Amino acid sequence: MSAKIEDDHLLREIGRGSRAAFERFYEKYATFVYRTALRIMHDPAEAEDLCHDVFLEVYRTADQYKEERGSVEAWLAVKTRSRCIDRLRKTKIKAKYAKNLPPAKEMATVEETILTKLERDLVRDVLGGIPEAQRQAVYGFYFQAKTHRELAQAMNRPLGTVKSLVRYGLHNLRKQLVQNGWAGKEGREK
Known part of the structure; x- marks a missing residue:
């Protein structure tokens, strides 16, 4: 063939x-x-x-x-x-x-910077929507890394009250996040 x-x-x-x-x-x-x-x-x-x-x-x-x-x-x-x-x-x-285009490393940095700013603005807005004592307790505990005991001394409040302020503050923050569309009803991020 x-x-x-x-x-x-x-x-x-x-x-x-x-x-x-x-x-x-x-x-x-x-x-x-x-x-x-x-x-x-x-x-x-x-x-x-x-x-x-x-x-x-x-x-x-x-x-x-x-x-x-x-x-x-x-x-x-x-x-x-x-x-x-x-x-x-x-x-x-x-x-x-x-x-x-900027290098991928720079792009990630730009994206991270924007996301960090958005998160910072969101946290500031949400913290502004809870009662003052709760805001002080949550801010001190999570952002200043103070212990419950240190917060109690700084706020001149009983230890149990400070623990409750932190707990209720977090609960109110979750509610604020849900209202702003940044978290589901369970309080977890989308």
Whole structure:
């Protein structure tokens, strides 16, 4: 059987879903497609990836091959070249936009800064919505890292009262967060 007749037969069988025909076709042309991609891309990993893409396309569209338009090698070369050009364009576009973006580390820092400011503003707003004694107790306990005993001395209140102020203050903070849409009814963040 001539190579041309064999290729036509293999492509017809691939079009019908034959795995064996696809494997035979792949064995016959994988090196050709890989070398074509490597010549254009100059990157072995990219060439392998493109080779994979081309053969997936062959598997899905084998029935689109028309022998009157050229040889199987020409058909594969055109497919490979097209995929390479598409990939190079995408890479060029990504590089163009990536040039204008700050490095990922800086972006994370910017995002973290914005989130920290939002959280700080939210905490300040929510703290402003609870009674003064509760606000002092919660602020002292969580933001100044004072113990209950230190707070009791600073606020000139009994220890049990300070513990209750912290507990009720947290409860009221949760209610404020729910009202502001920052927490579910259970008080957990969304």
